[in-house]
Amino acid sequence: MLQAEKWSIDSAIKDAKSITAQWNPSNLDLIDGVKVKEVKNVIKNNGFLTEIYRQDWELDNLTVDQIFQVSLLPGGISAWHAHEVTTDRIFVNTGLIKVVLYDARPESPTYGQINEFRCGAFRPMLIIVPPRIWHGVQNFTNEHAALLNIVDRAYQYDDPDHWRIPVNSPEIPYTFS
Numbered sequence: 001m002l003q004a005e006k007w008s009i010d011s012a013i014k015d016a017k018s019i020t021a022q023w024n025p026s027n028l029d030l031i032d033g034v035k036v037k038e039v040k041n042v043i044k045n046n047g048f049l050t051e052i053y054r055q056d057w058e059l060d061n062l063t064v065d066q067i068f069q070v071s072l073l074p075g076g077i078s079a080w081h082a083h084e085v086t087t088d089r090i091f092v093n094t095g096l097i098k099v100v101l102y103d104a105r106p107e108s109p110t111y112g113q114i115n116e117f118r119c120g121a122f123r124p125m126l127i128i129v130p131p132r133i134w135h136g137v138q139n140f141t142n143e144h145a146a147l148l149n150i151v152d153r154a155y156q157y158d159d160p161d162h163w164r165i166p167v168n169s170p171e172i173p174y175t176f177s
């Protein structure tokens with residue numbers, strides 16, 4: 001273990017572990033029920049192809065009832081959301097977006113846990129967000145960004161399965177910066 005003998009500046013702070021050998025955040029313990037499928041871009045002579053969702057990935061045994069896109073302007077934040085019965089499957093397909101989850105289920109083994117994902121074209125992944133997991137997204141770049149949401153229950157115009165609390169709610173121990 002490297003120690004800061006008197007070679008550095010007194011106020012210097014040594015980095016702690018931040019990443020694993022698989023290039024994942026070292027503090028990422030998935031919230032119970034959350035699944036992540038990382039995919040790789042297939043580079044072609046004229047660009048690249050990225051698979052977004054396949055039933056044979058067997059991530060869940062739910063249907064695909066609707067797919068919609070959410071575009072976020074530079075710096076845009078959409079938080080916090082939760083659904084009682086709908087599963088979100090989020091794929092950032094343009095730019096880079098921070099996807100943050102919070103487990104507020106008292107009975108959950110990961111109650112109180114935060115998961116933060118930074119994903120998009122450079123690090124494509126599908127994030128499965130079970131019902132009752134709070135979630136928010138932020139375009140933390142100065143470019144346009146967008147995500148696809150592949151849901152197992154289509155949006156119900158007359159009775160949305162959609163609960164919200166303000167982005168700055170003290171109920172969730174996370175601040176978008």
Ligand SMILES: Cc1cn([C@H]2C[C@H](O)[C@@H](COP(=O)(O)OP(=O)(O)O[C@H]3O[C@@H](C)C(=O)[C@@H](O)[C@H]3O)O2)c(=O)[nH]c1=O
Nearest residue numbers: 066068070078079081082088135136137149154155162
């Ligand atoms: C989801 C949805 C919304 N809408 C309407 C409802 C509302 O007037 C407007 C904005 O919808 P929302 O307020 O739900 O959009 P938004 O606040 O951006 O929430 C969406 O963001 C992502 C990150 C999520 O997590 C989802 O829960 C999704 O609802 O669009 C549709 O017309 N069709 C749809 O399929």
